[in-house]
Amino acid sequence: MDHLFYFFREVRWQDLLDIALNSYILFRLYVLFRGTSAFRVLVGIAIFWISHKLALSLGLVVTSWVIQGITLVAAVIIVVIFRNEIRSVLQAKNLKSILWGFPRGAEEAPAENVAEALFELAQSGNGALLILPGKEDLSEAVHSGIPWQGLVSKEMIMTVFWRDNPVHDGAAVVRGRQVDEVGVILPLSHRDDLPSSYGTRHRAALGLAERTDALILVVSEERGTVSAAKSSQLWEIKNKEELLEIIEKHVGATISWGRTRKDKLELGLAAVLSVFLIIAVWSTFTRGVDTLVSMDIPVEYMNRPPEMEILDTSVNAVRLEISGSGALLRRIQPEQVSVKLDLSKGVPGSNPFTMTPESVSLPPGVLLKDVKPPVVEVTLDRTVKKDLPIQVDWVGKLQEPYVIAQVKIDPPRVQVSGSARVLSGISAIYTEKVSVDHLNRSGTLSAKLVPSHASLKLAQDKVTIEYTVKERTP
Amino acid sequence: MSKKKPCFLFALLCISLLLGGKVLSQEAPSASPAPSAERLILVQATMCASLKEGNPCNPGAVFPVSQGKVLCFSSFDPVPRKTIIYHSWFHRDVLITRQKFTLTPPRWSSYSTIQLREADKGPWRVEITDQDARILEVLRFSITD
Numbered sequence: 075m076d077h078l079f080y081f082f083r084e085v086r087w088q089d090l091l092d093i094a095l096n097s098y099i100l101f102r103l104y105v106l107f108r109g110t111s112a113f114r115v116l117v118g119i120a121i122f123w124i125s126h127k128l129a130l131s132l133g134l135v136v137t138s139w140v141i142q143g144i145t146l147v148a149a150v151i152i153v154v155i156f157r158n159e160i161r162s163v164l165q166a167k168n169l170k171s172i173l174w175g176f177p178r179g180a181e182e183a184p185a186e187n188v189a190e191a192l193f194e195l196a197q198s199g200n201g202a203l204l205i206l207p208g209k210e211d212l213s214e215a216v217h218s219g220i221p222w223q224g225l226v227s228k229e230m231i232m233t234v235f236w237r238d239n240p241v242h243d244g245a246a247v248v249r250g251r252q253v254d255e256v257g258v259i260l261p262l263s264h265r266d267d268l269p270s271s272y273g274t275r276h277r278a279a280l281g282l283a284e285r286t287d288a289l290i291l292v293v294s295e296e297r298g299t300v301s302a303a304k305s306s307q308l309w310e311i312k313n314k315e316e317l318l319e320i321i322e323k324h325v326g327a328t329i330s331w332g333r334t335r336k337d338k339l340e341l342g343l344a345a346v347l348s349v350f351l352i353i354a355v356w357s358t359f360t361r362g363v364d365t366l367v368s369m370d371i372p373v374e375y376m377n378r379p380p381e382m383e384i385l386d387t388s389v390n391a392v393r394l395e396i397s398g399s400g401a402l403l404r405r406i407q408p409e410q411v412s413v414k415l416d417l418s419k420g421v422p423g424s425n426p427f428t429m430t431p432e433s434v435s436l437p438p439g440v441l442l443k444d445v446k447p448p449v450v451e452v453t454l455d456r457t458v459k460k461d462l463p464i465q466v467d468w469v470g471k472l473q474e475p476y477v478i479a480q481v482k483i484d485p486p487r488v489q490v491s492g493s494a495r496v497l498s499g500i501s502a503i504y505t506e507k508v509s510v511d512h513l514n515r516s517g518t519l520s521a522k523l524v525p526s527h528a529s530l531k532l533a534q535d536k537v538t539i540e541y542t543v544k545e546r547t548p
Numbered sequence: 549m550s551k552k553k554p555c556f557l558f559a560l561l562c563i564s565l566l567l568g569g570k571v572l573s574q575e576a577p578s579a580s581p582a583p584s585a586e587r588l589i590l591v592q593a594t595m596c597a598s599l600k601e602g603n604p605c606n607p608g609a610v611f612p613v614s615q616g617k618v619l620c621f622s623s624f625d626p627v628p629r630k631t632i633i634y635h636s637w638f639h640r641d642v643l644i645t646r647q648k649f650t651l652t653p654p655r656w657s658s659y660s661t662i663q664l665r666e667a668d669k670g671p672w673r674v675e676i677t678d679q680d681a682r683i684l685e686v687l688r689f690s691i692t693d
Binding site for chain 1: 597608638669
């Protein structure tokens, strides 16, 4: 129960988006592949995967190992064996139908009217090309349709394809009980194994059948035959009854309403299952608390007030104890973890900052168990400016007869900005070490200034030193 | 810095509290009270290796540690009334020793000294301050090899 509460308390909006996106992808895969052999194999692989997890949780080491092996091999095999089917599914659909197109149920068509009209056209020596769309959108595959929207009847179809009708050469699209469009241009098939007796109408029918799941019916003007094209196949239909059966099988005319409802139920169930499956996978992957690791992470001090300086910190890095699934923790990179302390509310002096979960940034799915030390002391101080004298830091050994009698520095003072506390203990800024080893006559030289504390900023960093060398009196 | 006047007499030699510094002063033959408007004036302050006849010898800014000691010489004229001054020796910014001198009218000279060790190499300064902690002079020098 505690785990369940913890689970929901820890879910972020990113997690919800993560689940939603992957559920949708899974659902789309189902929509695209349902009814295909590849889909059935995919379901089999999913069952194997679940079995593997189950065996693992039960401690069945060898079983889980074997199932995992089979699952991996099966995943490779599915791509090899079903590559043609996968390709045809993906090629036949446009981007819209792959990403968000929703399959429509096969539309009811007055099959008897269509069958009678086509055979009558065949007998009268008129050609015809009739499209009964399936579940896929045809708009990407066909062109130049003229809206017709006439109620389907035998006479209507015969009128459309009567040879004196200006649109009789194109195809007619029958949707539901309407002739929706006429004069539609179809893509031609490029297959070279078609009989020479097949003309342009047959190639057009096959071209559309190769690209979509529509049923295309062709009436040959020359031979007076009726043919049907579907799923890249074209075959001749002997009689009206056979045609009627094909049409009814395609559109499911007699049970069309019931089937649509069943489709909706099936898709709804698939959507719900997709969500549950992804939640299960997501939980397994990100919410496993089987591993605990420690990481030393440097602390980043953020939002320091501009008038303040950081004088000191009690630690430079903290030790984080984090938990999560082993898979996640193994992949974690140091740059994915950060510890940031907000100094915006700091005051001059010592500021104890308690480490909170908000201070620690972790990758999704990784939980913070502990921070050591829990409190970080940050000493802040106000930034001030101070005018300080400059002193030369002489080193080396001056030759015996000489003495450096006088030193003048230009400029003699320098403005220094830094922490008030640091500057209060400093009364001079020293130059870099200047050697006296070879000084035997008066002269000048230049030297850099070296601040005694790293946080101090100097208005200038170089000075000129004029020195007077005299001989030592005994 | 003004020259030391020849009529000075060294009257008091003080042993410094921490590092054996000595104070050399010249007592006035008559300690007549100075007018209240008259101020204490530091006429000479210098770092030197030694004293010769009461005068700083080889004043400078760099002294070798092999020299063994270094002196801070200060001379006041006039000294309007009995007063106190301090010589505060700093190695970098760390106070090493503070030596106190009592000045008596009408003039006074004094010196403080430290013994040099290897660890004393680096930049030094001596602050000469009065009894009100006003800095009268800061002398800067270095101890080298």
